[in-house]
Amino acid sequence: MSGGSARAGERRPRVLLAVCGGIAAYKACEVLRGLQKAGCEVRVTMTADAERFVGAASFEALSGSAVATSLYGNPGSPIPHIELAEWADAAVVVPATANVMAKMACGIADDCLTTTLLACWGCCPVLVAPGMNVHMWQSPATQANVARLRERGVRFSGPDSGRLACGDVGEGKLAAVDEIVAAALALLSPRDLAGLRVLVNAGPTHEAIDPVRYIANRSTGKMGYALAEAAARRGAEVTLVSGPTALATPAGVTRVDVESAAQMHDAMVAAFEGADAAICSAAVADYTPAAPADHKLKKSREHLDCVPLTETADILADLCERKGERVVVGFAAETNDLLAHATEKLRRKGADLIVANDVSRPESTFGADTNRVALVSAAGVEQLETMPLADVADAILDRVAALC
Numbered sequence: 001m002s003g004g005s006a007r008a009g010e011r012r013p014r015v016l017l018a019v020c021g022g023i024a025a026y027k028a029c030e031v032l033r034g035l036q037k038a039g040c041e042v043r044v045t046m047t048a049d050a051e052r053f054v055g056a057a058s059f060e061a062l063s064g065s066a067v068a069t070s071l072y073g074n075p076g077s078p079i080p081h082i083e084l085a086e087w088a089d090a091a092v093v094v095p096a097t098a099n100v101m102a103k104m105a106c107g108i109a110d111d112c113l114t115t116t117l118l119a120c121w122g123c124c125p126v127l128v129a130p131g132m133n134v135h136m137w138q139s140p141a142t143q144a145n146v147a148r149l150r151e152r153g154v155r156f157s158g159p160d161s162g163r164l165a166c167g168d169v170g171e172g173k174l175a176a177v178d179e180i181v182a183a184a185l186a187l188l189s190p191r192d193l194a195g196l197r198v199l200v201n202a203g204p205t206h207e208a209i210d211p212v213r214y215i216a217n218r219s220t221g222k223m224g225y226a227l228a229e230a231a232a233r234r235g236a237e238v239t240l241v242s243g244p245t246a247l248a249t250p251a252g253v254t255r256v257d258v259e260s261a262a263q264m265h266d267a268m269v270a271a272f273e274g275a276d277a278a279i280c281s282a283a284v285a286d287y288t289p290a291a292p293a294d295h296k297l298k299k300s301r302e303h304l305d306c307v308p309l310t311e312t313a314d315i316l317a318d319l320c321e322r323k324g325e326r327v328v329v330g331f332a333a334e335t336n337d338l339l340a341h342a343t344e345k346l347r348r349k350g351a352d353l354i355v356a357n358d359v360s361r362p363e364s365t366f367g368a369d370t371n372r373v374a375l376v377s378a379a380g381v382e383q384l385e386t387m388p389l390a391d392v393a394d395a396i397l398d399r400v401a402a403l404c
């Protein structure tokens with residue numbers, strides 16, 4: 001979106017600004033102005049603590065709209081939290097305190113701001129710009145809440161490192177206003193995948209040895225879930241075939257749960273019938289026990305030291321065989337000779353694109369919230385920077401959109 005005001009009659013992007021009680025609350029006024037300059041319509045909700053730092057009158061004057069501070073006593077709006085969540089195209093929390101992030105992570109809705117943010121699920125994407133003391137930011141409780149929110153698709157801007165209001169130096173400083181505004185604008189993605197049916201698989205598979213034991217791998221499914229979330233946010237109709245993971249289903253996504261490679265194969269082949277594009281990000285087991293036992297094997301008597309394996313069907317290769325004009329993307333998770341292996345997979349499997357990542361590096365390994373990938377196609381190799389998974393997902397989907 002370019003800066004400046006929208007053309008007459010054009011609906012401007014709508015941003016809900018959620019202001020919490022931190023010393024950086026005054027910066028939320030600048031974020032509001034920055035969003036307006038970029039052409040957005042902004043409405044504000046704030047906590048009672050935020051009002052101790054900056055009065056609602058300031059935000060009212062700047063936004064030109066009433067500020068939602070309470071769920072009650074709003075004459076024209078008996079359910080302000082639902083109205084605001086459904087009104088917004090994106091929500092931005094500035095400055096996000098440890099307390100509000102903890103409430104968001106747990107689904108606690110005990111005031112107008114947190115109730116509205118809870119109602120944003122399935123309505124609009126949420127950006128969080130934390131601002132707090134370094135110890136509060138680094139506490140395991142806050143970090144666990146951040147990880148939980150990221151897993152659910154909440155985006156983060158900052159915090160930065162530097163001198164904090166309390167005099168401490170370290171991480172916890174609110175990100176620069178321009179950065180927060182840019183991150184908020186990035187959330188207002190166009191619905192450029194509307195009308196497209198995208199199929200994604202994610203996670204590991206579990207291959208049963210007996211009713212108790214199985215063979216699996218280190219995949220968490222985070223990359224695939226980020227792809228499904230981003231595709232849905234951009235307007236696609238998304239089916240996610242998921243191996244066993246601990247992740248929440250992204251808003252608006254149809255999820256099919258499977259356990260084994262064989263089940264994932266059948267679910268993917270069936271769903272591919274009605275898909276325009278498929279992205280195979282799952283870490284499918286290459287081998288499965290040839291004859292899983294129907295009872296728990298006893299270690300000394302039943303040859304647990306030698307489990308005969310048989311090769312699984314290659315889902316990606318099978319989809320490529322039936323794809324016709326449709327687009328199929330695969331992944332190559334490697335520890336060495338990344339580009340050589342990825343290029344060989346592109347050719348051998350017949351995919352349109354292989355997303356290659358080096359799982360021996362901390363920023364692109366299993367379970368990381370970032371990834372550093374190379375996009376390998378017939379057009380060549382494009383190496384991307386290390387980015388949050390949501391941004392990697394968008395970059396991959398840009399390629400899918402161009403190919404469809």
Ligand code: CTP
Pocket residue numbers: 261280281282283284285286312313314315316317329330331332333345
């Ligand atoms: N894949 C698949 N079905 C399988 C194995 C892999 O669809 N049975 C897909 C993965 O989802 C990924 C791509 O193939 O998109 C590459 O997977 P990978 O395990 O890296 O490649 P393999 O073909 O199994 O080769 P190798 O393990 O030797 O690297």
